Amino acid sequence: MDDQSRMLQTLAGVNLAGHSVQGGMALPPPPHGHEGADGDGRKQDIGDILHQIMTITDQSLDEAQAKKHALNCHRMKPALFSVLCEIKEKTGLSIRGAQEEDPPDPQLMRLDNMLLAEGVSGPEKGGGSAAAAAAAAASGGSSDNSIEHSDYRAKLTQIRQIYHTELEKYEQACNEFTTHVMNLLREQSRTRPISPKEIERMVGIIHRKFSSIQMQLKQSTCEAVMILRSRFLDARRKRRNFSKQATEILNEYFYSHLSNPYPSEEAKEELAKKCSITVSQVSNWFGNKRIRYKKNIGKFQEEANLYAAKTAVTAAHAVAAAVQNNQTNSPTTPNSGSSGSFNLPNSGDMFMNMQNLNGDSYQGSQVGANVQSQVDTLRHVINQTGGYSDGLGGNSLYSPHNLNANGGWQDATTPSSVTSPTEGPGSVHSDTSN
DNA sequence: CGAGATGATTGAAC
DNA sequence: GTTCAATCATCTCG
Numbered sequence: 116m117d118d119q120s121r122m123l124q125t126l127a128g129v130n131l132a133g134h135s136v137q138g139g140m141a142l143p144p145p146p147h148g149h150e151g152a153d154g155d156g157r158k159q160d161i162g163d164i165l166h167q168i169m170t171i172t173d174q175s176l177d178e179a180q181a182k183k184h185a186l187n188c189h190r191m192k193p194a195l196f197s198v199l200c201e202i203k204e205k206t207g208l209s210i211r212g213a214q215e216e217d218p219p220d221p222q223l224m225r226l227d228n229m230l231l232a233e234g235v236s237g238p239e240k241g242g243g244s245a246a247a248a249a250a251a252a253a254s255g256g257s258s259d260n261s262i263e264h265s266d267y268r269a270k271l272t273q274i275r276q277i278y279h280t281e282l283e284k285y286e287q288a289c290n291e292f293t294t295h296v297m298n299l300l301r302e303q304s305r306t307r308p309i310s311p312k313e314i315e316r317m318v319g320i321i322h323r324k325f326s327s328i329q330m331q332l333k334q335s336t337c338e339a340v341m342i343l344r345s346r347f348l349d350a351r352r353k354r355r356n357f358s359k360q361a362t363e364i365l366n367e368y369f370y371s372h373l374s375n376p377y378p379s380e381e382a383k384e385e386l387a388k389k390c391s392i393t394v395s396q397v398s399n400w401f402g403n404k405r406i407r408y409k410k411n412i413g414k415f416q417e418e419a420n421l422y423a424a425k426t427a428v429t430a431a432h433a434v435a436a437a438v439q440n441n442q443t444n445s446p447t448t449p450n451s452g453s454s455g456s457f458n459l460p461n462s463g464d465m466f467m468n469m470q471n472l473n474g475d476s477y478q479g480s481q482v483g484a485n486v487q488s489q490v491d492t493l494r495h496v497i498n499q500t501g502g503y504s505d506g507l508g509g510n511s512l513y514s515p516h517n518l519n520a521n522g523g524w525q526d527a528t529t530p531s532s533v534t535s536p537t538e539g540p541g542s543v544h545s546d547t548s549n
Numbered sequence: 550c551g552a553g554a555t556g557a558t559t560g561a562a563c
Numbered sequence: 564g565t566t567c568a569a570t571c572a573t574c575t576c577g
Contacts, residue, residue, distance in 0.1 A: 354556045354573060362555095377566085398565085399557060406568065407555090 160191055183306055196308055223326070226333040233340045235275045270343050278336045282329065289325035293318050357400070361390035365400050369408075370422035375524055376405055405524075 167182055230236035300314050357365070368386060369376050378386060383397045390397070408415050 356555065356574065396556080400555090402566065402568095403556070405566085410568095 161195070187306065220330070223330050223333070226330065226337055229337050230278075230333060230340075233337075234271065235278055235336055235340060271340070274336060274339050274343065278332065281332050285325060285329055285332065289322065292325075293321050296321060357390065357392060357396075361392060364389050365397070365404070366418065366422050367426060369401065369404050370419050371426045373419070376401060376408075377524075 167185075227236065296317055297314055300309050300317060303309055304314075356362075365386060368378065368382070372378070378397070378401060380394075383394045383401075387394045387397045392400075
């Protein structure tokens with residue numbers, strides 16, 4: 116109201132006497148010589164009109180309507196109206212023009228990005244968000260985890276639904292209110308000067324107000340997602356020990372590849388499949404195992420012996436089968452009759468372990484190349500295995516020869532730079548069993 | 550309930 | 564990206 120009254124005062128007191136306004140009013144120029152009486156009369160008219168406008172809000176509705184009608188029908192109305200429009204346009208633009216182009220709110224952008232990343236806003240991807248997908252990848256095939264995962268997804272869907280419902284409500288309310296205000300302004304534009312730009316500006320103000328409300332909604336949605344996520348991650352942290360069978364498979368692989376316990380990606384995948392765990396869990400397990408083994412070799416001695424013996428027996432069976440196969444078929448037939456995927460590589464490492472224990476100069480690389488060598492080694496291993504069962508309590512069959520002085524694995528290639536430790540063509544402990 | 554075992558996480562190094 | 568090392572958090576067992 117201040118703007119309006121100020122403007123009207125300006126109009127009445129100053130501008131009306133000036134040339135620019137006079138021209139803008141499109142009033143017929145006062146005839147020379149009659150300026151005094153006519154000019155006074157017009158000023159009086161204008162003063163009356165302005166007075167009526169100023170006091171219109173103090174009057175009753177009926178009175179106001181009557182006055183409004185009278186004003187609308189007044190002969191000076193179109194002229195005054197255009198002047199007011201012109202002045203308002205100029206003042207309004209000079210005051211607010213600079214504020215029009217405000218940059219996008221970084222906080223709002225951040226919230227939007229986060230909601231999009233969490234799968235709350237944006238297109239629905241079958242109920243799965245990026246976070247849920249990541250969680251799914253991490254949780255793997257465990258049934259408990261999948262329950263937690265579906266629980267997470269259900270809760271996230273709930274949040275998304277609430278968010279969209281609220282957002283829709285806000286948008287609807289915003290549109291309704293905007294339409295209402297626009298209608299009101301259009302209606303008012305018949306009695307007071309309202310330019311389309313002003314309407315536009317008003318719409319902008321309304322939208323800004325509503326978007327600030329929307330930001331609050333987005334903020335609380337983000338908070339809800341964060342809480343849900345932290346709870347879910349906490350739940351994920353609740354670990355379960357791997358099954359006995361899984362641990363056995365992993366240990367078997369570890370001790371049979373003790374010279375280089377870095378399973379390749381393929382081997383990890385296979386182990387993961389065998390143990391019904393994820394590849395990252397396999398990696399975790401091997402990481403933990405290597406560290407803990409290295410830290411306390413003595414403690415793992417017995418375990419190592421146990422698995423070494425076990426592997427030897429398996430290898431013996433596998434090689435025996437291969438030999439039989441070799442005798443009946445072709446002398447170059449590879450060992451295809453192994454019972455497990457890791458049996459052959461296992462036997463390779465096993466042979467190396469045995470050979471080192473006995474100080475033999477047996478080369479592991481020959482195992483893969485020559486079946487006859489395998490037969491020889493087999494005999495050797497079988498003998499050793501027998502010896503092992505007899506002397507379990509006394510001398511240790513297995514010795515941790517694979518660790519070098521620096522605490523690293525002797526045969527290991529630089530693990531940090533090589534994803535899957537590659538080995539020479541004749542190597543006995545290829546991680547990728549075919 | 551406490552100690553040890555064990556899977557997961559984190560940060561640094563490469 | 565992987566691995567190591569330290570650490571956390573939980574499980575298991577006596």
